Amino acid sequence: MSPSFLSYVHPSPTSPWGTYLSQVDRVEPYLGKLARWSETLKRPKRALIVDVPIELDNGTIAHYEGYRVQHNLSRGPGKGGVRFHPDVTLEEVMALSAWMTVKCAAVNLPYGGAKGGIRVDPKVLSRNELEKVTRRYTSEIGLIIGPHSDIPAPDVNTNGQIMAWMMDTYSMNTGSTATGVVTGKPIHLGGSLGRVKATGRGVFVTGREAARRMGLSLDGARVAVQGFGNVGSVAAELFAEAGAKVVAVQDHTGTLVHEGGFDMPALMAFSQANGGIAGFKEGEKVDNEAFWDVKTEILIPAALEGQLTAERARRTTAKLVLEGANGPTVPEADDILASRGILVVPDVICNAGGVTVSYFEWVQDFSSFFWTEDEINQRLDRIMVGAFDHIWAKGEEHKIALRTATYAVACERILIAREERGLYP
Structure with a gap:
């Protein structure tokens, strides 16, 4: 059986719950009077x-x-x-x-x-x-x-x-x-067009916006992707279409490196047909740990949480980290990346494309009126760009990391709702 709920009051700092609590602690100074409600976020x-x-x-x-x-x-x-x-x-x-x-x-x-x-x-x-x-x-x-x-x-x-x-x-x-x-249902059961690729698309959109602000051209930029499911593969595909080169890919079957950039349609088709990237004709198979040493401008951890450790954060050559997975960067690694001038677009905005189109699906189900895929993508892009703009402005205002800025924007909204609703009974 799992440990009891109460045992997570003081978790390990590097555990998923410990990582989240650390992120909340960092945002409290920016919550003003709403900080009195911050314990709400921790339970x-x-x-x-x-x-x-x-x-x-x-x-x-x-x-x-x-x-x-x-x-x-x-x-x-x-x-x-x-x-x-x-x-x-x-x-x-x-x-x-x-x-x-x-x-x-x-x-x-x-x-x-x-x-x-x-x-x-x-x-x-x-x-x-x-x-x-x-x-x-x-x-x-x-x-x-x-x-x-x-x-x-x-x-x-x-x-x-x-x-x-x-x-x-x-x-x-x-x-x-x-x-x-x-949500995420088959189309003929009330699912939404564009849902399967939405999370990866959101990673690309926020990455594109971040790259533009930091003066990083996507044309020729090298991209390394950990995790090659719906999120990582779609993000990689969109970056390649924008002129970037996907030079390293890792999934549960292994790690491939190709300095010239992979043929993304071919790699995606192979992975889907064979259950992974192992055996693909292009690229060199390397040890999984070597993935973090590949020379790259953009790193996309899109697998499981806790993958970007402090030691790996010291080694990466990336200038921009896009968190396609939930919680892939431990707090100590966050600090190391910041000290090295590496911009991190945090999971809670970077991979929010999936839940955004899930919202679209939910709304469409209630109305029994469905949008085209072009309409879905346009609405998604507009929401993601608007959210990123607001968060970027918050970071500039307080001179804080993008993760803290995202939490500041989000936690303010959550705690205002908590305060205005009050406590019942």
């Missing part, structure tokens, strides 16, 4: 741990531990993905839910933050077993999710099919079709 509103038993194909009974955490609902219903991974813990889900709270506020969406997960390796399950796990988990957390209370979405190892099963299970249990209970 999840609700944390649910559920048992997920299923009968496996061989007739045995297996039990998996599932979580759904609602961090803050002051600005609206909870919003956040569900991940299936053997290393999922309550603490990780708590941190991810908190980052969702900040992320939604940073781009001014009418959501609070939530997150879910099951400690399971989906790769060892059959399709039948995966469906059973998904449906049982959905039934267990059905107590707290809903179109107006908490809306899950895909995350690590989950996808549109998982969302379809979740939507159907919730709908069966409530007696009516509720397409708005999840």
Whole structure:
């Protein structure tokens, strides 16, 4: 079983929850009178741990531990993905839910933050077993999710099919079709065009805006991408289309380096067909740790949290770090990057494109009126650029790092809502 909720009051500084708490501590001096409410940000509103038993194909009974955490609902219903991974813990889900709270506020969406997960390796399950796990988990957390209370979405190892099963299970249990209970669904079940590529597109848009302000030309700029799923691959593709060279790629199958720049359409097609980049004809296979030594102008950590450590921060040659993953940079590494003059676009704005288009999907489901992909991308770009402009101005005003500026903007919005709503009863 996971450690109790109370054990996370004083977590390790490098753990996901410890990293989040450190980020909140850094923003408190910029909250003024709202700082009296800051403890609100340090405690999840609700944390649910559920048992997920299923009968496996061989007739045995297996039990998996599932979580759904609602961090803050002051600005609206909870919003956040569900991940299936053997290393999922309550603490990780708590941190991810908190980052969702900040992320939604940073781009001014009418959501609070939530997150879910099951400690399971989906790769060892059959399709039948995966469906059973998904449906049982959905039934267990059905107590707290809903179109107006908490809306899950895909995350690590989950996808549109998982969302379809979740939507159907919730709908069966409530007696009516509720397409708005999840986002990231298949298009014909109320999904939105542009959703699959939205997070990677947001990474590119914020990266483009940051590069422009720091005088970094994308034409010929070298890009290194860790994680080659929907986020990393799409961001890499868009940077390549803008004239940059993707010179290093790492995923769970290994690391490839190609100084001349990869043929992105070919690499993406190969990865999708083979379940990873290992064996691709271009580039040199190198040790995974060597990824952090590749000469590059733009580094995109788009895998899991805690990857950019202090030691790796000292080694990178990047001028711009774009956090495609949630929480990829530990606090000590943040300080090292700042001291080296390396600009970091933090996860809570950099990868907010996914939740923004999830918001579009939710709105479209309620109205039963759907936009074209061009309309989706235009709306996404406008929101992301506007949010980045506001955060950049906050950073310039207070002479603070972009992460602290993002938290200052987001936490102010969250705590104003908390203060104006008051405490009940």
